[in-house]
Amino acid sequence: MMAGASTLPMVDRAYGVMIVDTDGREYVDGCSGTICVNIGHGVSDVLEAISAQSQLVTFAHRSQFRSQPVEDLTAMILAIAGPGYREVVYTNSGSETMETAVRLVMHHHAGTGRDIIVSQRPSYHGMTVGALAVSGHPPRRRNLEALLGGVAKLEQVSSSRDAEILPSLEDWLLVLERVDPARIAAVVFEPVGGAASGGAEMDVRTLRGLREFCDSVGALLIADEVMTGFGRTGEWFGVTKSGITPDLVVTGKGLSGGYLPIGACIVGERVLSGASAADVSMGHTMSGNPLAAAAALAVLKYTRDQRLVSRAREVGTFLRGELELVAESVPFLQPPRGRGLLLGMGIEQNPVDFATTPLNRRIVEAALRNGLLVYPSGVDARTQSVMVCPPLTIRDREVEMLIARFTRAVSQSFVAERV
Numbered sequence: 001m002m003a004g005a006s007t008l009p010m011v012d013r014a015y016g017v018m019i020v021d022t023d024g025r026e027y028v029d030g031c032s033g034t035i036c037v038n039i040g041h042g043v044s045d046v047l048e049a050i051s052a053q054s055q056l057v058t059f060a061h062r063s064q065f066r067s068q069p070v071e072d073l074t075a076m077i078l079a080i081a082g083p084g085y086r087e088v089v090y091t092n093s094g095s096e097t098m099e100t101a102v103r104l105v106m107h108h109h110a111g112t113g114r115d116i117i118v119s120q121r122p123s124y125h126g127m128t129v130g131a132l133a134v135s136g137h138p139p140r141r142r143n144l145e146a147l148l149g150g151v152a153k154l155e156q157v158s159s160s161r162d163a164e165i166l167p168s169l170e171d172w173l174l175v176l177e178r179v180d181p182a183r184i185a186a187v188v189f190e191p192v193g194g195a196a197s198g199g200a201e202m203d204v205r206t207l208r209g210l211r212e213f214c215d216s217v218g219a220l221l222i223a224d225e226v227m228t229g230f231g232r233t234g235e236w237f238g239v240t241k242s243g244i245t246p247d248l249v250v251t252g253k254g255l256s257g258g259y260l261p262i263g264a265c266i267v268g269e270r271v272l273s274g275a276s277a278a279d280v281s282m283g284h285t286m287s288g289n290p291l292a293a294a295a296a297l298a299v300l301k302y303t304r305d306q307r308l309v310s311r312a313r314e315v316g317t318f319l320r321g322e323l324e325l326v327a328e329s330v331p332f333l334q335p336p337r338g339r340g341l342l343l344g345m346g347i348e349q350n351p352v353d354f355a356t357t358p359l360n361r362r363i364v365e366a367a368l369r370n371g372l373l374v375y376p377s378g379v380d381a382r383t384q385s386v387m388v389c390p391p392l393t394i395r396d397r398e399v400e401m402l403i404a405r406f407t408r409a410v411s412q413s414f415v416a417e418r419v
């Protein structure tokens with residue numbers, strides 16, 4: 001249980017963008033849970049698909065049976081991913097998917113001496129040991145370095161400019177060119193940051209530059225699309241705008257919109273070519289179970305049929321404009337950054353106050369008191385931020401309700417800050 005969890009409200013039910021507690025209080029889900037409930041709560045198409053599948057079969061292991069939901073889901077994911085991909089390996093979370101991608105990299109390069117993975121700081125790729133080992137998230141790595149050190153030889157790239165949270169292409173190349181190119185196994189990145197960098201976005205030039213670099217030295221490129229994948233950014237994937245094809249695409253969260261646990265690693269043609277990634281990645285007991293696959297399939301169909309990807313773009317523009325107005329009237333809030341409905345706002349606070357009472361936590365708590373969920377992010381005082389990422393289905397009047405509650409929450413945190 002989380003520290004302080006006993007003070008949290010007890011959830012009762014949820015519908016659309018609203019969550020209701022057992023005292024009957026309603027909350028606007030302004031961060032889609034942990035930025036995963038992409039299509040909103042209680043969508044009947046998904047509930048019916050889960051119910052129908054559960055009447056047929058809930059568990060059949062992939063080593064013993066194929067199943068229609070998994071085959072249909074794989075076909076749909078590969079169609080969305082486009083040319084260049086061969087197969088999909090299923091897991092139960094984003095962390096497990098990143099773990100799978102890292103393992104596939106190691107299998108792909110086995111016997112070649114390639115053992116270095118390069119990632120950026122700040123970044124977050126998951127809580128399992130392999131995923132955390134490639135993450136640039138000091139608070140989540142705390143006390144665990146002994147576990148993480150042996151997993152992957154890690155090089156991390158930070159921004160050389162104070163005002164920029166993410167490294168530029170020049171920052172990446174400076175580090176990459178220092179490392180023996182024959183030892184680089186993979187480069188891993190989040191196209192738009194979440195838990196670590198609160199909506200900071202990589203630019204197209206950097207994405208293309210990393211693709212070119214990996215091609216030139218024979219390394220694999222891993223895109224962590226756990227938060228950005230399946231429509232959140234106003235495109236199917238966070239990398240879509242750049243036109244690049246990463247070798248491994250790591251997904252989770254929005255794939256099932258939070259209805260059931262599932263993650264999927266989308267594997268490029270050149271990874272372990274001639275072999276099946278599913279054979280070497282092994283997976284877990286529950287990986288690729290028909291029930292979770294049926295839920296994910298229903299979520300993706302709903303996303304496609306309701307045109308939620310373009311909706312994320314349109315509503316994202318409206319929400320961004322509203323958040324800009326909030327930022328103009330609050331000295332410690334930076335203008336929103338991010339893409340589509342993956343938006344974060346940086347928070348300025350001196351490091352001493354941050355160490356005792358980080359403002360983003362205070363905003364999250366004040367928001368909860370005002371009937372709103374928002375999400376804290378960042379790894380230190382410089383990167384602390386708050387994320388406003390409602391479901392892609394949010395309507396304009398619900399955006400207005402969200403903004404009214406957010407404005408109240410922020411002003412209450414501000415008063416508290418000045419005391």
Ligand SMILES: Cc1ncc(COP(=O)(O)O)c(C=O)c1O
Nearest residue numbers: 093094095124125126194226227
């Ligand atoms: C970019 C990114 N990668 C990986 C993960 C880990 O996913 P999960 O929490 O489902 O294990 C997260 C979770 O927040 C994430 O945002």
